[in-house]
Amino acid sequence: MTLPAPALDALIGNRRRRLSRRRLVIALLLSIVAALFALTLVLGQSYTSPGDVIRVLLGEDVPGAGFTVGQLRLPRAVLSVLAGLSFGLGGAAFQIMLRNPLASPDIIGISSGASAAAVFAIVVLSLDGPAVSVFAVAAGLGVALLVYALSSRNGVAGTRLILVGIGVSAMLESFILYVLSGAPAWTLQEALRWLTGSVNGAQLDQMLPLLVALAGFGGLLLSRTRDLEALRLGEDTAAALGVRIARTRIVVIVAAVGMIAFATAMAGPIAFVAFLSGPIAARLPGSNGSLLVPAALTGAILVLAGDYCGQFLLPSRYPVGVVTGALGAPYLIFLIVRINRSGGSP
Amino acid sequence: MTLHALTTSGLSAGYGDAVILDGLDLAVLPGRITVIVGANACGKSTLLRAMSRLIAPRRGQVLLDGKSIHHIPSRELARTLGLLPQSPIAPEGITVADLVSRGRHPHQGAFARWTRGDDEAVAAALAATRTIELAERPMDELSGGQRQRAWIAMALAQQTEVLLLDEPTTFLDISHQIEVLDLLTDLNQTRGTTIVMVLHDLNLAARYADELVAMAGGRLYACGRPEEVLTEHNVRHVFGLESRIIIDPTSGRPIMLPIGRHRMATDSRPARSGHPD
Known part of the structure; x- marks a missing residue:
């Protein structure tokens, strides 16, 4: 069992190559996020020169650009990035933990739960600010617990959890419609926010809680990266490798739901971003290792690009959720057809 | 190298209301290959799962060097005791x-x-x-x-110094079964790894085991060297099967030949003509 040195060197070389490819993918995703962020600031209905944008960002008063960039475009771009990161990271964490791309929080009702709670808090209870987020987080966790309880019988099977989740999600969406229809002063745009998600009307001072939630919950999730990677080998193997399954599961659920609920309370349940980010990140050439960071960046790209398309590239203005929804729905159908063919979990 | 001692004492375990292991005492021989055999649903996999802490015992305990494995931090335990489950999952493209x-x-x-x-x-x-x-x-x-x-x-x-394997040869054709069992024997002999595995095939179990453990009804039925355990009497009791045991001329280990209701040399019916079996 002695080892030839070249074999060890080749192994180390390959591992380093994988690692640098991974870093390259992450760097590339980061630069796409930065480019889309810049595009959102520079080019909207009108063009603002990068110089003016930078001066606005530095707090100077630039006539003609101060309001457009500082009040409209910047909050919108910041919310897009924060919500996209939250959805991408939280969604991928669920998909990895349950080893199923359909087990994403927006498919199994957690996003609709958070959205329903936010609408209820705003319309019926007349709350605003962080109180809405607290409601959303509580409802998100509640729905996660409910779906889990309803689908557990001799252990939780993936497919059952997804079907129960889809049912719960449909119920919550009709609840959102019911609450909104009782509030006649609400515009179609606002209704769409709570049904498909939108970054319209974002305000910079509301971003701090979202940033703090993302940093806290996101950090907690990333600290579980290795355990989540081990869980991909199945629970028995992960446990044999020393992962404490129950504890890991609780940490991941709380962190992912928390992050997604905070983002939902701001931007609504932006359709399918949580669901799409992980699978897209997994298919990037050279992608290997944990999907969490690439999926988070993919989420930010989806929201930034989706919002830009919805605002400027389509014949009329649509909120971001309509665009991402149009992207996600075909993929959802594809996955469900695949389950149907294989008769089990995809 | 100090060899770790894995034992169970009065171990009972199960799922839901079903009791699958019923007060089982087993001392794994350190540095040897132990093979567990038994009929379907006799609790062999459950025993392996309980020994690797995948399920908690109802009563009794699993001890590593005299200490309950439930009191050992999980990573520390995972550095001493490894498990290959029956159907591990390989992530796509890995x-x-x-x-x-x-x-x-x-x-x-x-x-x-x-x-x-x-x-x-x-x-x-x-x-x-x-x-x-x-x-x-x-x-x-x-x-x-x-x-x-x-x-x-x-x-x-x-x-890990102890490696548990749940049916490592399932779904493999016979040459690959032998390859895997030879590999595990190599590990045992060169590294001194203690190996405990569940096997379906009695003859392979008898060939590769230092210690053969036969389970029935959630209990240890027999335990010892293969020639002591693989007997016509034990096969009848554990599997409800009549058999004849002969000695494998290559390995010197016992081989079990099952006896069914048909195809016996003394069968009175004439063989079908033109169809040599």
Whole structure:
């Protein structure tokens, strides 16, 4: 069992190559996020020169650009990035933990739960600010617990959890419609926010809680990266490798739901971003290792690009959720057809 | 090297209302190969799962060096006791090298760096299982035998002194079954790894076991050297099957030949003509 040195060197070389490819993918995703962020600031209905944008960002008063960039475009771009990161990271964490791309929080009702709670808090209870987020987080966790309880019988099977989740999600969406229809002063745009998600009307001072939630919950999730990677080998193997399954599961659920609920309370349940980010990140050439960071960046790209398309590239203005929804729905159908063919979990 | 002693005392376990293990006492021989056999649903897999802490005992305990495994921190336990479950899951597109390196999990902290020691452990595991040439191939492209070798390599990279395996030869054709069992015997002989495995095939169990454990109804029915355990009497009791035991001329170990209701040399019916069997 002695080892030839070249074999060890080749192994180390390959591992380093994988690692640098991974870093390259992450760097590339980061630069796409930065480019889309810049595009959102520079080019909207009108063009603002990068110089003016930078001066606005530095707090100077630039006539003609101060309001457009500082009040409209910047909050919108910041919310897009924060919500996209939250959805991408939280969604991928669920998909990895349950080893199923359909087990994403927006498919199994957690996003609709958070959205329903936010609408209820705003319309019926007349709350605003962080109180809405607290409601959303509580409802998100509640729905996660409910779906889990309803689908557990001799252990939780993936497919059952997804079907129960889809049912719960449909119920919550009709609840959102019911609450909104009782509030006649609400515009179609606002209704769409709570049904498909939108970054319209974002305000910079509301971003701090979202940033703090993302940093806290996101950090907690990333600290579980290795355990989540081990869980991909199945629970028995992960446990044999020393992962404490129950504890890991609780940490991941709380962190992912928390992050997604905070983002939902701001931007609504932006359709399918949580669901799409992980699978897209997994298919990037050279992608290997944990999907969490690439999926988070993919989420930010989806929201930034989706919002830009919805605002400027389509014949009329649509909120971001309509665009991402149009992207996600075909993929959802594809996955469900695949389950149907294989008769089990995809 | 100090050899770890794995024992169970009065171990009862089960799922839901079903009691599957019923007060089982077993002392695994350190540094040897123990093979567990028994009829379906006799509790062999449950015993393995309980011994590796995948399920909690109802009563009794599993002891590693006299200490309950439920009182040992999980990573520490995972550095001593490894388990290859019956159907582990390979993530889509994962390469052999990547899979095997996951065996290092219990040796690493949450944010700890990958070290040269980790690389060496992975390389040694690949070499021992002759999967070095496969290292950069995706798991989904491998044959069943190659895939099983890769999984065993992952368990080896974990560098545990005790390795439990739940039916490591299922779904493999006979040449690959022998290959896997030979590989495990190599590990036992060169590294002194204590091996405990569940096997379906009685004859392979008798050939490769130092200690053969026969279970029936959630209890230990017989336990000892293969020639003591694989007897016509025990086969009748454990499997409800009539059999004849002969000695394998190659290994000197017992072989069980089942006796059914048909196809006996003394069968009075005439053989069908023109169809030599």
